[in-house]
Amino acid sequence: xxxxxxxxxxxxxxxxxxxxxxxxxxxxxxxxxxxxxxxxxxxxxxxxxxxxxxxxxxxxxxxxxxxxxxxxxxxxxxxxxxxxxxxxxxxxxxxxxxxxxxxxxxxxxxxxxxxxxxxxxxxxxxxxxxxxxxxxxxxxxxxxxxxxxxxxxxxxxxxxxxxxxxxxxxxxxxxx
Ligand SMILES: [Zn+2]
Ligand SMILES: [Zn+2]
Numbered sequence: 083x084x085x086x087x088x089x090x091x092x093x094x095x096x097x098x099x100x101x102x103x104x105x106x107x108x109x110x111x112x113x114x115x116x117x118x119x120x121x122x123x124x125x126x127x128x129x130x131x132x133x134x135x136x137x138x139x140x141x142x143x144x145x146x147x148x149x150x151x152x153x154x155x156x157x158x159x160x161x162x163x164x165x166x167x168x169x170x171x172x173x174x175x176x177x178x179x180x181x182x183x184x185x186x187x188x189x190x191x192x193x194x195x196x197x198x199x200x201x202x203x204x205x206x207x208x209x210x211x212x213x214x215x216x217x218x219x220x221x222x223x224x225x226x227x228x229x230x231x232x233x234x235x236x237x238x239x240x241x242x243x244x245x246x247x248x249x250x251x252x253x254x255x256x257x258x
Pocket of ligand 1 (some may be wrong): 104107108109167172173191
């Protein structure tokens with residue numbers, strides 16, 4: 083896998099823009115620079131592993147640093163993506179593509195105030211039949227965010243609003 087990539091960035095002199103972690107504290111992380119606003123994923127995998135639809139922010143892989151990872155485990159949810167969770171408390175924390183340069187971070191695991199807002203609902207064609215979508219987001223029936231829409235999902239709650247280039251990693255339309 084890509085264990086060697088965890089925390090390779092030396093961020094000791096930089097203040098994180100956000101921090102977060104799992105329920106029990108055996109996984110803690112820092113995020114640096116702008117965070118993408120929150121996207122709700124309604125795909126069947128997210129429903130199962132989160133127990134409901136998943137709400138994810140996202141940062142560049144190099145902007146993510148573990149500060150505690152003794153509870154961390156990865157589950158390969160497909161041959162192209164894996165999901166990070168805590169083996170002690172079961173918190174679902176992370177999603178990343180094996181060929182991506184970004185990591186999705188579950189919004190509920192980010193310490194408050196996050197300064198984020200929810201902008202999109204994706205994979206809505208797979209959504210659970212027991213709830214309705216909240217109004218006010220852009221709805222994507224099939225698939226994830228296109229590169230264009232990913233760019234429009236605002237960055238900047240933490241860093242002045244500039245979008246990051248190349249942040250799309252859910253544009254294939256395939257559930258992962
Ligand atoms: Zn935990
Ligand atoms: Zn999903």
